[in-house]
Amino acid sequence: MTLLSVKGVSKRYGPVCALDNVSVDVPIGSRTAVVGPSGSGKTTLLRLIAGFEIPDTGQVTLGGHLLADGPAAVPAHRRGIGIVAQDGALFPHLTVAENIGFGLERKTPHRDKRILALMDMVELARQMRDRRPHQLSGGQQQRVALARALARQPKLMLFDEPFSALDAGLREGIRASVAELLRAEGITSILVTHDQAEALSFADQVAILREGKLLQAGPPRELYMRPCDPGTATFLGDAIILPANVEDGWADCALGRIATPTAYRGVAKIMLRPEQVVVSPLSADWSASQSGEDICSGHITRIEFGGASSAIAVSLLDRHLDYQPEFDISYRIPLLIKTSSVELPPVGSHVQIKVLGQAHVFV
Ligand code: ADP
Ligand code: MG
Numbered sequence: 001m002t003l004l005s006v007k008g009v010s011k012r013y014g015p016v017c018a019l020d021n022v023s024v025d026v027p028i029g030s031r032t033a034v035v036g037p038s039g040s041g042k043t044t045l046l047r048l049i050a051g052f053e054i055p056d057t058g059q060v061t062l063g064g065h066l067l068a069d070g071p072a073a074v075p076a077h078r079r080g081i082g083i084v085a086q087d088g089a090l091f092p093h094l095t096v097a098e099n100i101g102f103g104l105e106r107k108t109p110h111r112d113k114r115i116l117a118l119m120d121m122v123e124l125a126r127q128m129r130d131r132r133p134h135q136l137s138g139g140q141q142q143r144v145a146l147a148r149a150l151a152r153q154p155k156l157m158l159f160d161e162p163f164s165a166l167d168a169g170l171r172e173g174i175r176a177s178v179a180e181l182l183r184a185e186g187i188t189s190i191l192v193t194h195d196q197a198e199a200l201s202f203a204d205q206v207a208i209l210r211e212g213k214l215l216q217a218g219p220p221r222e223l224y225m226r227p228c229d230p231g232t233a234t235f236l237g238d239a240i241i242l243p244a245n246v247e248d249g250w251a252d253c254a255l256g257r258i259a260t261p262t263a264y265r266g267v268a269k270i271m272l273r274p275e276q277v278v279v280s281p282l283s284a285d286w287s288a289s290q291s292g293e294d295i296c297s298g299h300i301t302r303i304e305f306g307g308a309s310s311a312i313a314v315s316l317l318d319r320h321l322d323y324q325p326e327f328d329i330s331y332r333i334p335l336l337i338k339t340s341s342v343e344l345p346p347v348g349s350h351v352q353i354k355v356l357g358q359a360h361v362f363v
Pocket of ligand 1: 045
């Protein structure tokens with residue numbers, strides 16, 4: 001069932017079109033991530049949903065109630081929506097307990113107990129209750145901001161890049177624990193971020209925003225493996241994009257014949273994720289004619305060490321270039337393949353390339 005529905009929403013700031021006819025549905029109890037580069041309209045979308053901005057056109061509906069229909073809108077404080085901003089936006093002069101309590105009515109029964117329960121919920125030690133924001137780490141401040149937003153028992157929680165100010169190690173930990181909390185409590189949420197890894201790991205549904213347009217929405221795995229265009233493919237992660245001849249469920253390309261789920265026929269660009277490509281050493285005296293096997297091979301021309309994984313440039317043997325459709329010369333350029341840094345074959349060595357799974361075809 002849909003909790004939030006955004007339909008055909010547009011918003012301009014003078015000459016800037018911040019959102020252009022954006023539609024997205026958020027199922028009840030789900031976690032949606034909206035991901036896009038800086039300036040793509042993410043904050044504007046959240047502010048429109050929260051009620052801090054009013055759309056020029058389009059509707060926002062929550063639980064069947066119309067919140068905004070063009071400029072006619074329900075004010076933010078009457079929407080039952082919680083928001084956690086990038087910097088937490090805590091009151092600097094209030095303690096942790098007072099910041100959290102700000103979300104509760106004065107006359108809430110067992111007010112102090114509720115505050116402690118909220119602190120437990122977001123995994124903040126109870127002895128922090130009398131500290132002020134400057135006495136907390138970035139991660140603890142974000143937990144206070146989350147507890148304050150949860151205090152109102154919102155129907156929907158919005159997060160505007162809430163983890164971006166935290167260091168990498170801490171960010172992953174707090175993101176996972178917030179996702180777990182939202183799942184356990186069944187709280188519907190929308191996270192906006194410019195970090196694709198964060199979006200893919202946090203959400204049930206990922207929506208891609210670029211220059212104010214919502215390009216594609218779906219489950220993370222679906223978007224990662226079947227992006228709508230090469231730009232989205234590379235935005236979501238490393239990609240190998242090659243020209244190919246596609247026919248009868250097969251794509252013939254520089255890496256050989258790869259299965260593909262599409263019924264499309266003709267010349268097209270295909271995409272593989274680097275983890276689908278396995279590079280293994282071949283002995284120096286190996287030759288294709290000898291073995292009779294039709295395997296794809298080449299030479300390593302360069303290795304860029306990158307910690308856990310490295311990029312290796314492989315120059316393919318000429319005989320693999322027969323499939324070359326007319327429009328591309330990129331076959332001549334060594335193929336860059338990200339691979340595990342364990343037991344890398346040396347530069348100059350002869351390697352075999354195997355492709356796992358299917359190729360995605362951009363049509
Ligand atoms: P993001 O959060 O994805 O970085 P924003 O929603 O903040 O993007 O901004 C989208 C575009 O709208 C940007 O070009 C930004 O400069 C512009 N914009 C956002 N808010 C305002 C505003 N209040 N006045 C004028 N332009 C704005
Ligand atoms: Mg923003």
